[in-house]
Amino acid sequence: MKIIFISLLISIPAFCQLNNLHAPQNKKLFADYLFCEQDYLRAAEEYISLGETFLYDTILYKIAKSYSIIGDYENSLNYFSRIPQSSFFYDNSVKEIGKIYYLNENDASLDKLIGEQENSFYDLVKLKIALKLIKNQTGDLEEVLENSDEDFLVLKKFYQQRKNPDYKSELVAGILSAIVPGSGKIYTEEYGDGVTAFLLTGIFTYLAYDNFKNDHKFRGYLFTGIASGFYLGNIYGSVASAQIFNAKIDFNFLELLSDFLINRNYFVKEYDFCK
Amino acid sequence: MIKNKFFIQITFSFLIVVSSVAQTDWQRWEKTEPNYLTEDLNYQRDYSYTDNSLPYLFSKTLINAYWILISDVDGDNCPFHPSCSSFLIQSIEETNLIQGALMFFDRFTRDSNPVAREEHYPVYKNYRFYDPPTLYALDKNKIKFIPPKRVVE
Amino acid sequence: MTFVNKIFFLLLFNVINLFPQEFLSEQIRLADSLFTSEKYFDAITEYKRLLFFDSTKQFSYEANFKIGLAYKEGNKLSDSIKYFALAEMSANNPEQFFESKIYQVRTNILRRSISRAEKILDELENDNRFTEHQHEIKYWRAWNKIFSDKWEEAHHIFKQINETELAELCLNTHNKFYSVDFAKYSSMILPGLGQIYTGEYLNGFLSLAWNIFSGYLTINAFNEERIFDGIVTANLLWFRFYRGNFQNAEKFAKEKNLLIKNETLLFLQNDFNGLKP
Numbered sequence A: 001m002k003i004i005f006i007s008l009l010i011s012i013p014a015f016c017q018l019n020n021l022h023a024p025q026n027k028k029l030f031a032d033y034l035f036c037e038q039d040y041l042r043a044a045e046e047y048i049s050l051g052e053t054f055l056y057d058t059i060l061y062k063i064a065k066s067y068s069i070i071g072d073y074e075n076s077l078n079y080f081s082r083i084p085q086s087s088f089f090y091d092n093s094v095k096e097i098g099k100i101y102y103l104n105e106n107d108a109s110l111d112k113l114i115g116e117q118e119n120s121f122y123d124l125v126k127l128k129i130a131l132k133l134i135k136n137q138t139g140d141l142e143e144v145l146e147n148s149d150e151d152f153l154v155l156k157k158f159y160q161q162r163k164n165p166d167y168k169s170e171l172v173a174g175i176l177s178a179i180v181p182g183s184g185k186i187y188t189e190e191y192g193d194g195v196t197a198f199l200l201t202g203i204f205t206y207l208a209y210d211n212f213k214n215d216h217k218f219r220g221y222l223f224t225g226i227a228s229g230f231y232l233g234n235i236y237g238s239v240a241s242a243q244i245f246n247a248k249i250d251f252n253f254l255e256l257l258s259d260f261l262i263n264r265n266y267f268v269k270e271y272d273f274c275k
Numbered sequence B: 001m002i003k004n005k006f007f008i009q010i011t012f013s014f015l016i017v018v019s020s021v022a023q024t025d026w027q028r029w030e031k032t033e034p035n036y037l038t039e040d041l042n043y044q045r046d047y048s049y050t051d052n053s054l055p056y057l058f059s060k061t062l063i064n065a066y067w068i069l070i071s072d073v074d075g076d077n078c079p080f081h082p083s084c085s086s087f088l089i090q091s092i093e094e095t096n097l098i099q100g101a102l103m104f105f106d107r108f109t110r111d112s113n114p115v116a117r118e119e120h121y122p123v124y125k126n127y128r129f130y131d132p133p134t135l136y137a138l139d140k141n142k143i144k145f146i147p148p149k150r151v152v153e
Numbered sequence C: 001m002t003f004v005n006k007i008f009f010l011l012l013f014n015v016i017n018l019f020p021q022e023f024l025s026e027q028i029r030l031a032d033s034l035f036t037s038e039k040y041f042d043a044i045t046e047y048k049r050l051l052f053f054d055s056t057k058q059f060s061y062e063a064n065f066k067i068g069l070a071y072k073e074g075n076k077l078s079d080s081i082k083y084f085a086l087a088e089m090s091a092n093n094p095e096q097f098f099e100s101k102i103y104q105v106r107t108n109i110l111r112r113s114i115s116r117a118e119k120i121l122d123e124l125e126n127d128n129r130f131t132e133h134q135h136e137i138k139y140w141r142a143w144n145k146i147f148s149d150k151w152e153e154a155h156h157i158f159k160q161i162n163e164t165e166l167a168e169l170c171l172n173t174h175n176k177f178y179s180v181d182f183a184k185y186s187s188m189i190l191p192g193l194g195q196i197y198t199g200e201y202l203n204g205f206l207s208l209a210w211n212i213f214s215g216y217l218t219i220n221a222f223n224e225e226r227i228f229d230g231i232v233t234a235n236l237l238w239f240r241f242y243r244g245n246f247q248n249a250e251k252f253a254k255e256k257n258l259l260i261k262n263e264t265l266l267f268l269q270n271d272f273n274g275l276k277p
Helices: A002-019 A024-036 A040-048 A057-070 A073-080 A090-103 A107-116 A122-134 A150-163 A170-179 A183-187 A191-213 A217-263 B002-026 B054-071 B084-094 B097-112 C003-036 C040-053 C060-073 C077-089 C094-110 C114-126 C128-147 C151-160 C164-176 C180-189 C193-197 C201-223 C227-270
Strands: none
Touching (some): A024 A057, A040 B002, A040 C040, A057 A073, A057 A090, A073 A090, A090 A122, A107 A122, A122 A150, A122 A217, A170 A217, A183 A217, A191 A217, B054 C201, C040 C060, C060 C077, C060 C094, C164 C227, C180 C227, C193 C227, C201 C227
């Protein structure tokens, strides 16, 4: 009986505090809820409003993660870097920082981050390779890729693709179109445009020829002008088309690389705080 | 390893599904007045002169005359944005008279080819195929590849 | 459970229930003050906090409804509708239910999800709990007609419920519209007529001139039995200008109508003082 009353007595002030909606414990509860509802900005601000003394590693990690998901990388970096080395979250927060540097294409900071780590962080190195591939700086990648990890194998394939892309030559496209109108476009896989160019040049050349034959001088010159316009325009267009084809190759390469990284979640581990 | 991948996939699909709901509040916002107006998607012609070079003035005058006398009268014939005549004038602005003319002949070829346009061009917001002169100026830095069917603002 | 235990839990229960009441009321005052000072984002945070701690759900309707209003003020219409629907689910009486439904209608109108608004209005109209709210239901139905471009219908509904200012505005707007069909078909009969009807004189006369010229060329070619030339001019010139002619007439009429419509809508948005979505 006594024990009960004592516990009740103690519990009253405890409840008082618990029930104040803005007491730290309640703020934390609410912030956890917001985090799990994916209301990340509110969650981060709620955690921060707890005050410095409450910001232990889990909360720092969740704040940083929230900002990272929102895309506020500056704040995210700030909070990730505050997680102490002794923390359970330290390794992963370093990777999260690496991910942000990667997404901002900031290779200097990524290099610095790798340099600061005691053990060489393979996952960060992977991000570095990917970044080099994006920027097409394939010079010194060969030896870094000598690892048998599954991801390195994939990255190696990307590297080889980047080094020997399936480009079409602008020169070949131009020369082909100069020989047979439209063939340069067919070479760059613009089949419809190639055939159209051939037909247009052909028709106007025939019209020019026919009019000269029938002694219609003016029409002859007019159609000659148009025909040569199409002829030269097609040579020009074939070169441009090769450039666009190559831009498409680059674009697809970057898409695939980015898909791969998203699929691997930038080598960052995800924790489920909302079970 | 397999378990790990599976886990990531689940969290990701979850993120994608729910985040589409929560994104409104990922940035602070203020009171905003509602907009009752309907947007006009029609393309308005620009008859003004923006340059002083002689080839530009000459060709722009020709094109303005063409627009008023012919193009505005003969209906909606160009499936592209910018339209063929705008493409010509923009090409000349972008490069020079001769290169612009070559680009125009090349554009006319694309215009005459009715096959598989949907598979080939991104779409401008007024439902035209987007085909800007910057792609054809032979300047690799200006080429910004946009995949087919994507809507360009 | 022993007797002592029972008393213990009873007391505990009292304590838990006693304190929240005060805190929750305080919380809603805080949220409301943020709302009235137009800090809508923060107001939503506080209403959400209230909802989170309100275990007995006594403030559920009020908080959800206010969140809906706050999102509406920020023009975040889909979120707004979602919270009005949540308010609807936690409504304690028919009045609250009606209120949340009407706000769903208003937000749907602003979001241009016209058919959704119409459907909710139908539901409310057929609900015999709300027979004395018919005026309000009709009012919003008319607004919905405005946003679905049915100005004449809007006029009739406003007239029925004696909203004369709005009724007249809708009628005036409706009367100012050009007839798209007339523009199109008149141009088919006489090229240029539709353009002239919409006030595009230069374009209309040029159209007429081109059609006469290309028609003359075509007929002339056939007369002189140059069949090939005739077919080519008919296809490449005459047909092109003829088709362009009535396409233009239709386009001009639509463009002018859009301007007329937007002028009225702009007035409604900025200068109309009555209740609006």
